[in-house]
Amino acid sequence: MAKKKGLTDSDVLCELIVKGMEEKKAENIVVIDLKNIKNAVADYFIVATGTSGNHADAVSVSVEEEVFKGIKQWPWHTEGRENKEWILIDYVDVVAHVFTQDIRSFYGLEQLWGDAVVKQIKS
Numbered sequence: 001m002a003k004k005k006g007l008t009d010s011d012v013l014c015e016l017i018v019k020g021m022e023e024k025k026a027e028n029i030v031v032i033d034l035k036n037i038k039n040a041v042a043d044y045f046i047v048a049t050g051t052s053g054n055h056a057d058a059v060s061v062s063v064e065e066e067v068f069k070g071i072k073q074w075p076w077h078t079e080g081r082e083n084k085e086w087i088l089i090d091y092v093d094v095v096a097h098v099f100t101q102d103i104r105s106f107y108g109l110e111q112l113w114g115d116a117v118v119k120q121i122k123s
Contacts, residue, residue: 045096
């Protein structure tokens with residue numbers, strides 16, 4: 001994937017992750033821009049919901065495939081594939097979170113950074 005003018009590497013990665021989520025019909029995709037938050041652990045958090053554990057797993061696999069296809073990068077770390085309730089895909093500068101609905105509601109990740117720009121991609 002050719003980088004568009006003015007986009008950082010984390011912007012491109014963010015776009016690819018969202019595309020991977022959309023490919024498998026993830027619900028309620030939200031991009032949390034943390035670039036202007038002091039001491040943030042990443043540039044972006046991307047949060048999505050799977051309708052079931054198997055759907056969440058399929059979304060996470062699609063994210064990894066789309067990112068690899070676009071920029072030949074595998075995640076630095078992944079967690080949660082065993083229980084399929086909260087799957088974390090860590091690319092260091094961009095971290096994707098794929099939840100089941102109950103677990104997403106419980107943790108409320110979107111509410112953790114009041115100063116962050118939150119962009120709803122798909123509801």
